[in-house]
Amino acid sequence: MGTRPCKQRRARLTAGALLALQISLIALASHGTAAADSPRPSIAVTAAGAPAAVRPARLRATAVGAYDAGVLAAARRYARSLYRQASAVSTAGRPGGESGRPGGKSAPGQPVRLGHAQATQLLRNAGLRWMSSGGCSNRRVGTCTSLEAVRAATVENVIALKRRSGCPVVVTGGTEVGHAPGRYSHHRGYKLDIELNPCINGYITREHVLDGVRGDGAALYRDEGTVYARESDHWDILFL
Incomplete structure (x- = not known):
């Protein structure tokens, strides 16, 4: 039986509408779910003046690039802060680049000296601890442990000892009163006491040369520029 002309036209319009809807859905899918390893061709928008569609892979690359740039910028800022901190110590003890004031400016022939807070911060950052039997840091009190006016080179060397x-x-x-006086003394920032422990005891006696006994009976070990004196409850270390 033949189909009437009006019914045929209605069927063609319905099929056309379904086809248009299918094309629209495909266009949307190509924007949101196209795989990066098999990109589909860009679908140009037919509206006048509208730009061509952007592939999802390109959008993802743009987002990742922006993220990586942010991470790299943060990493660079962190690295610069570590470099500035390390430079404060690593330049210590160099001729012509030292100072006689805590955390002070350079003055030829004088050692760079740190304030107590500055020195203890450097120790903490390197994994060392600071301890006072009196729970204080006053340089003028013998029961305190103070690093006020310690040489930056001394702090650098004790950090190097921990790392080695x-x-x-x-x-x-540290530099508090109550230690023996002298040119290369605690008070002048050349010496530090460190706590005994089996690990550091073994390292010093194994890796350094036994070099006699001090007047007070302390065994002396030395390497180039450093003398370790084994006292009853600590190591007394001279860093030259």
Whole structure:
């Protein structure tokens, strides 16, 4: 039986509408779900003046690039802060680049000296501890442990000792009063006391040369520029 002309036209319009809807759905899918490894061709928008569609892979690349740039910028800022901190110590002790005031400016022939807070912060950042039997840091009190006016080179060297040995290092004596006087003394920032422990005891006695006994009976070990004196409850270390 033949189909009437009006019914045929209605069927063609319905099929055309379904086809248009299918094309629209395909266009939307190509924007949101196209795989990066098999990109579909860009679908141009037919509206006048509208730009061509952007592939999802390109959108993802743009987003990842922006994220990576942010991460790299943060990493660079962190690295610069670490570099500035390390530079404060690593330049210590160089001729013509030292100072006689805590955390002070350079003055030829004088050692760079740090304030107590500055020195203890450097120790903490490097994994060392600071301890005071009196729970204080006043340089004028013998029961305190102070690093006020310590040489930056001394702090640098005790940090290097911790890194070489891999041992825990706890500073128990600094520039406070009560130590023996002298040109290369605690008070002048050349010496530190550190707590005894089996790890650091073994490292010093194994890796350094036994070099006699001090007047007070302390065994002396030394390497180039450093003398370790084994006292009853701590190591008394001279960093030259």
